[in-house]
Amino acid sequence: MSEMNLQLIHTSRKYEKRAFWDIVFEWEDVFRQTLGVNFFHGNKYLYKVGNRLPFLNNFTTPSGVFTFEMSPFLGKRFMNHQNVIPCIIDFFLPKANIKLFEKAYRNNPIVCISSKEAVDFLRINDCQLNIKHLPLSIPDIYKINDTTEFKKEYDLVVMGRQNTVLEKYLKLYIERNPNFRYVYRIEQNNQFQYFTSDGELLGNMDSREKYTDLMKKSRCCLYATPGIDGGEIRTSGFNPVTPRFFEILASGCNVIGRYPQNLDTSYFEIDLFCKSIDTYEDFEEELNFKTNNKADMSLHASYLKKHYTSERAKALADLVKEI
Template sequence: MKLKILSERAYQKWPSWHVVYEWEDIIAEKANIPIVNYSNDIGTRIHSFFRRLCKKFYKKWMPEYKFNLSCECYIMFIMNAASYHILPTNNIIPIFLDFPINMIDDITRVTKGLPVFFVTCKDIYNILSSNGVKNVRYMPLSISDKHVQSDVPKKTIDVIQFGRKNNVLHDYMLKYCKERPNVEYIYQTDNGTLTYISTTRGIIGKFDSRDEYFDLIKSSKISLVSTPGFDNSRTADFGNIDFVTPRFYESAASFCHMIGRYTSNDETTDLRLSDVCPNVSSYSEFANLVDAYLSEDYDWHIQREFVNSNLTSLRAEYIINEIEKAVYNNEEAQKS
């Protein structure tokens, strides 16, 4: 079996995709396999258009994944399981990122012909496994090895909440800044332009590149982080599932103290997230942590262990091993 990575990087340019391309790069490097750009030519666009049209007028239509070991096969990150149908489904091993809970039955059915597929949310994995799905594997998200550094960068910003805001943490921090006006807090405005504002300097600019993002977070002493299912910050489509986002890993790799609000579930337990990120439940607890993190030196060895155990290179080894095992078992089953 010839394995490759099928990437949407040729046309998906929104900043949230950049982390996916970093994962693809590391997997390709570690597995010594090529990255192939999924075409965005007129034929592909027409194909996607008709698939969307089919889905719009016949909601039960769900193309099944087909797999042929004699053909080239592709690993592909699927940003949202709900829109998998507009992408190729032949000889694809999908890695599902966002996974609305109402897609459980559909994805179970359409992946039956695959030797293996991956989900990045432990809650989703648990549901699929309890439903008897044998070919699903759980792979938590990760931090690209390229962002790991040995020295603590210079810190010039007190507190940041990058991207999606958790309103409880946001309100806590605004209250803290009223009590301590010299403390700087940076957060994204609500106009959808990726523009950021500082409580001490006003609008500081638009940050829409991966390098700009990391420059900003590396400069921050504290990163406020949250899981998307906590405090009703995600749409109802995702139900009661929750997962650890890249922001946690990126903050840890950038030597940021983390203060969070997140669901305590199997995923956060497995990752030992509480070792590196307190899960605050009151303003007083939050304020005491900010006070401490802004004034004390810190032993980073636990945070380094967290980063080193969640590198994309480790996930790459796991992906390739699981694919090879599943394909081998599939071949043996066909022989018998």
């Protein structure tokens, strides 16, 4: 195949309204701006037909398209085309599905995977696709520098799905420290409502702006990779580093962490910011220290320089040159 000319960023923003896609759209905005290309807007109705009849892609998809995919497709796939470079965000496939995965992506010139652990897994298991590592990132709109400062109102804000072990330790800590000021969430009428430990309702945090503004008010945040303490059932044992880790750092929060040693946690140097908590005593000591000491914004800023989305867009451009 001749060298690909990257021309378009595929986006599903016109019809995809689930909240977890919002950060993907922010990544797409940065890729579009950094690479100087345009958007190619997807059509969910066309895709329903196209996944059954992939040959339609020959008539509907222009050349040089980059697209994020939340997870791998198996079976017939509309984007299985030499004009398309996919990047898979969550790769949680077991070994038994590798052949199906190969078939679904066999026509893509390269297949980017966000997890270094997953890339290594595929190579060890002799995956026949042209697999490349394109790590996750934090959008450039959240850039900080060593003088960035946020007004902190809470000792801890509990955001999103929680690790069961850290959650258990936190409950015990709260019982023993009644003056600890924190924010937690409760599901009500299919929405998550956030409350302070004083009983104040903060609302549902239903936008990226509300979500990040609340995080910026916290001195600390809990963070764990998703494939431990029961999560391995959902992730097939993979433990990628998720964007929340970057969001915590960009919000000027100290990290209370739990994670394994693997290729992803090593690549993202998590141990620069937190040790992996294994006992309640370590949790208590870490939380006591970090609620009473400001985050090192110089360290956060210098670290994040390597992980802004514009850096990933440049990395993609280099990968395309290799085709």
